[in-house]
Amino acid sequence: MRILILGGDGYLGWPQALYLSQQGHEVAVFDNLARRQFDLKHGFDSLIPIRTLHQRTARWTELTGKQITHYHGSTTEFEPLARAFQDFQPEAVVHFAEQRAAPCSMIDREHAVYTQHNNVIGTLNVLYAIKDFAPSCHLVKLGTMGEYGTPNIDIEEGFIEIHHNGRSDVLPFPKQPGSFYHLSKVHDSHNIMFCCKIWGLRSTDLNQGIVYGADTYQTSMNPDLATRFDYDQIYGTALNRFCAQAAVGFPLTVYGSGGQTRGYINIKDTVRCIELAIDSQPAEGEYRVFNQITEWFSVNDLAERVQRIGNGLGLDVQIDSIPNPRVEAEQHYYNAVHTKLLDLGLEPHLLDDGEIDHLISTALKHKDRIDPRLITPTVNWRHTENQVENTPEAVMAK
Ligand code: NAD
Ligand code: USQ
Secondary structure (H helix, E strand, O other): OEEEEEOOOOOOHHHHHHHHHHOOOEEEEEEOOHHHHHHHHHOOOOOOOOOOHHHHHHHHHHHHOOOEEEEEOOOOOHHHHHHHHHHHOOOEEEEOOOOOOHHHHOOOHHHHHHHHHHHHHHHHHHHHHHHHHOOOOEEEEEEEHHHOOOOOOOEOOOEEEEEEOOEEEEEEOOOOOOOHHHHHHHHHHHHHHHHHHHHOOEEEEEEEOEEEOOOOOOHHHOHHHOOOOOOOOOOOOHHHHHHHHHHOOOOEEEEOOOOOEEEEEEHHHHHHHHHHHHHOOOOOOOEEEEEEOOEEEEHHHHHHHHHHHHHHOOOOOOEEEEOOOOOOOOOOOOOEOOOHHHHOOOOOOOOOOOHHHHHHHHHHHOHHHOOHHHOOOOOOOOOOOOHHHOOHHHHHHO
């Protein structure tokens, strides 16, 4: 198939491009390099060194003989997107191209507006590009488990049957997102579902949990194929951060009491889930939702595992409960249905299969690249007098 990967230079998009290319698909990536620009502007960097997109694709071709086409552009501008669609004529589009950090979206008004404009308007343009240039193309969209929040009932896979005043219907599961970023995903979901209904588009919305891991089988083939690994307070996610913190002797930053429970997935399973979604094309007009997680943990569960395994590797790992910069439940019920991808054939890589050892070892290898000033969270969800200090510039100034 011809598969266009929007956001194909990112943490997940790049390994996805390699995976699908290796499977024999014709792959193109579309990216505006916004993530790299954020790093350059604010002095952040990936823990694992990464090559430019041109160097990456050239190395891939050298090693495998396969080509990955590269389009530069932003989804927020229709022209470059339209050109890529007209030129490449995709049969499937995998949409990763969003500002994906909750803390970034909560820095201030400007970042909230940037996040929602980039994500919601970008996705709206993608929907129009499909309608105008590739109407039978399957949109595989990365959503998030955070769209659901943490309700006090089981989380269903996208839809729930509701009985009300003697009538019943199957309706979208209620959404209670916890940041302007997570809200942008909810807005996307509504727009996508609507376009499937009115234009007969086909789409799979993947409500993915937090991804962990440093590599896939393809990115491990050569250091020039490595994907990014974020450990900083804005783009770093819980488990990846804890492993980097363990490597440099920084106490693990558990926010609040640490009972926050989330669904997690190994990056090796992310790339497979997307292949499973592509292979099982929805019908015309169908809007599907899959919960893309394999297991769930509280923040304390993760910190305790990293501490035990890190100490087993000879490190002295401490855990520090720090005031929670976010507004979120710290003790809550969590049970999420996630059977659809398993039914399609997903065989999960589970966390206790040695991934934490591997992550800490990877972080130790690159520990000289870790800047401890980037670890402490300063972006605060609450309204404070000091909002102005909650910027990456202020972090860098500390
Ligand atoms: P990332 O920031 O590493 O990659 C996103 C890529 O998209 C970057 O290369 C960036 O330059 C590009 N991009 C952003 N806005 C763009 C635009 N308007 N036009 C073109 N390119 C643009 O993020 P990631 O971790 O790879 O996440 C990819 C997707 O998966 C996101 O939609 C995210 O919400 C979702 N997701 C990620 C995780 C996770 O833990 N990383 C978990 C669940 C869902
Ligand atoms: N947390 C800590 N300490 C840290 C970092 C995070 O206790 O050092 C806590 C947070 O307070 C939160 C939980 O860990 O309760 C998860 O935070 P996170 O930063 O790992 O993940 P999150 O902000 O939810 O966002 C990440 C990705 C996002 C994706 C989402 C999936 O950045 O793109 O959508 O995971 S989900 O969580 O299912 O919504």
